[in-house]
Amino acid sequence: MILTITAALVVFIYLALRLRGNRRQRGLPHPPGPQPRPVIGNLLDVPTVEPWVTYTQWEKKYGDIMSMQVLGTFIVILQSPSAARDLLDKHSAIYSDRPVLPFFQMMDLDWAIPLARFTERWRRGRRILERGLRPSMTALYHPTQKAKVHLFLKHLLERPERFREHIEHLQGAILMAITYGYDVKEGEDRLLEKARALVALAAATVMPGALLVNDMPFLRYLPEWLPGMGFKVLARNGRALSKDVIHEPFAFVKGTIESGMAALSMAREILAEHPEPESQDHIAMALGSLYSDTTVSTLLSFFLALLKYPAVQEKAQAELDAVTGGHRLPDYEDRPRLPYINALCMELLRWRMVAPLVDDVYRGYFIPKGAIVLANPWAALHDPAVYPAPDTFNPERFLTPDGHVKDDPLLTTVFGFGKRICPGRHVVDETLFIVVAYVLATFDVRHARDADGNPVPADPAYMGMQTSKPEPFECSITPRSKAAEVLIAAND
Numbered sequence: 001m002i003l004t005i006t007a008a009l010v011v012f013i014y015l016a017l018r019l020r021g022n023r024r025q026r027g028l029p030h031p032p033g034p035q036p037r038p039v040i041g042n043l044l045d046v047p048t049v050e051p052w053v054t055y056t057q058w059e060k061k062y063g064d065i066m067s068m069q070v071l072g073t074f075i076v077i078l079q080s081p082s083a084a085r086d087l088l089d090k091h092s093a094i095y096s097d098r099p100v101l102p103f104f105q106m107m108d109l110d111w112a113i114p115l116a117r118f119t120e121r122w123r124r125g126r127r128i129l130e131r132g133l134r135p136s137m138t139a140l141y142h143p144t145q146k147a148k149v150h151l152f153l154k155h156l157l158e159r160p161e162r163f164r165e166h167i168e169h170l171q172g173a174i175l176m177a178i179t180y181g182y183d184v185k186e187g188e189d190r191l192l193e194k195a196r197a198l199v200a201l202a203a204a205t206v207m208p209g210a211l212l213v214n215d216m217p218f219l220r221y222l223p224e225w226l227p228g229m230g231f232k233v234l235a236r237n238g239r240a241l242s243k244d245v246i247h248e249p250f251a252f253v254k255g256t257i258e259s260g261m262a263a264l265s266m267a268r269e270i271l272a273e274h275p276e277p278e279s280q281d282h283i284a285m286a287l288g289s290l291y292s293d294t295t296v297s298t299l300l301s302f303f304l305a306l307l308k309y310p311a312v313q314e315k316a317q318a319e320l321d322a323v324t325g326g327h328r329l330p331d332y333e334d335r336p337r338l339p340y341i342n343a344l345c346m347e348l349l350r351w352r353m354v355a356p357l358v359d360d361v362y363r364g365y366f367i368p369k370g371a372i373v374l375a376n377p378w379a380a381l382h383d384p385a386v387y388p389a390p391d392t393f394n395p396e397r398f399l400t401p402d403g404h405v406k407d408d409p410l411l412t413t414v415f416g417f418g419k420r421i422c423p424g425r426h427v428v429d430e431t432l433f434i435v436v437a438y439v440l441a442t443f444d445v446r447h448a449r450d451a452d453g454n455p456v457p458a459d460p461a462y463m464g465m466q467t468s469k470p471e472p473f474e475c476s477i478t479p480r481s482k483a484a485e486v487l488i489a490a491n492d
């Protein structure tokens with residue numbers, strides 16, 4: 001009891017001091033925001049469900065740069081692309097840093113490119129990923145993507161009600177094949193499960209307030225037997241997991257190279273260019289950073305959009321049928337003749353953004369050093385002045401009146417800003433296209449029906465602080481025709 005009271009007192013005093021430390025300096029005000037409470041700051045104001053929507057509403061009240069304090073951490077939200085671009089794009093060498101999180105340090109996680117600070121290691125890793133994921137390279141993986149998506153169609157045909165699992169499997173299968181030439185096993189795959197577990201652990205612990213040790217780094221030096229020290233066990237397990245994620249698939253690919261059996265992959269190509277021993281760790285870490293389940297969320301939104309907007313589905317299917325005649329699956333070469341499908345992919349990126357909030361560290365003097373800066377591209381991509389009826393899924397907003405795809409520079413903000421812009425964006429573009437085209441060519445997606453034949457509502461909330469995913473929802477997925485079933489059943 002005395003121990004708990006003492007611990008609570010220490011926490012209280014520490015947080016009060018941190019909050020004081022964040023006070024404005026040199027007479028410059030902080031950006032406006034909700035009034036912080038003593039000690040906990042704005043902890044109770046932070047929205048937990050779809051925070052980007054609340055932040056967007058707050059823009060009217062506080063303007064395009066606002067701030068909050070959560071426990072000891074200062075958070076700045078950049079609502080407009082011009083504010084975000086100004087800080088994160090033009091000055092990205094200074095601002096596109098990442099916060100140093102004590103919990104991630106305990107896990108030795110600074111090798112992971114998305115979480116790494118702006119260091120030489122990040123630069124080398126980033127160069128590796130950019131080279132390996134440039135469009136001339138990603139085009140080489142078209143056959144891999146098609147084979148994996150074809151398998152996905154078969155899974156949908158067999159167990160349509162498990163579409164969420166199939167999408168998760170598909171995303172893992174594409175990434176592991178492109179990165180390592182590794183074929184994930186049906187059902188549970190050990191390497192994939194580990195990558196997933198690590199990403200889930202990082203996502204669950206990254207946001208301010210998620211783990212006390214991130215706000216009070218001294219806690220990591222206290223003994224494990226004290227109450228509230230569970231994070232130490234979590235960090236120890238996370239450290240072991242993180243080592244496996246780097247080394248196990250890398251060992252696999254090296255083994256296949258030695259035996260002359262390596263399939264085309266980023267790892268094989270990069271290792272051929274850089275066989276020198278001193279590069280091996282850099283390559284292993286950069287590649288280990290590539291597992292991300294962000295595309296899963298966009299693909300779930302695709303099924304949701306189809307069941308909610310049947311007219312969009314019909315129009316897209318008509319365009320595909322006109323090009324393929326319904327006798328074959330679509331292909332990447334058909335893309336220039338499929339403007340509506342391309343616009344649909346763009347609308348998918350905008351409609352329910354996967355990463356509505358992008359974080360960076362801002363080191364300006366009127367914002368305390370070490371503050372977290374969140375850009376809110378959601379606000380711009382849901383601005384009714386630019387995207388009328390922004391909540392409606394409408395691919396036509398990306399088409400000119402004569403049916404050509406419009407260029408939309410704002411849309412790239414879904415992939416972030418400046419030097420940290422998503423290096424996987426070309427792969428994403430190609431995955432989205434082929435999934436959208438294959439699924440629409442072969443299946444109808446509609447509302448599921450209950451026992452009385454009434455449509456089951458599908459309005460899932462999007463959960464997650466930094467990357468968002470829809471909560472489970474039901475839908476009915478049936479082959480469009482006998483001919484479609486034959487296409488699905490065919491071998492590549």
Ligand code: HEM
Pocket residue numbers: 113114115126129175289290291292294295298354355358359414415416417418419420421422423424425427428
């Ligand atoms: C719909 C799918 C995706 C979206 C919307 C997306 C979006 C983003 C965003 C917003 C960032 C942060 C950029 C910033 O801080 O300014 C990012 C970073 C990153 N993404 Fe993606 N991403 C997607 C899929 C992927 C895929 C499939 C890969 C791997 C092939 C990938 C690899 C990465 C990496 C390695 C980073 C860290 C870059 C760095 O910190 O330098 N992403 N992504």
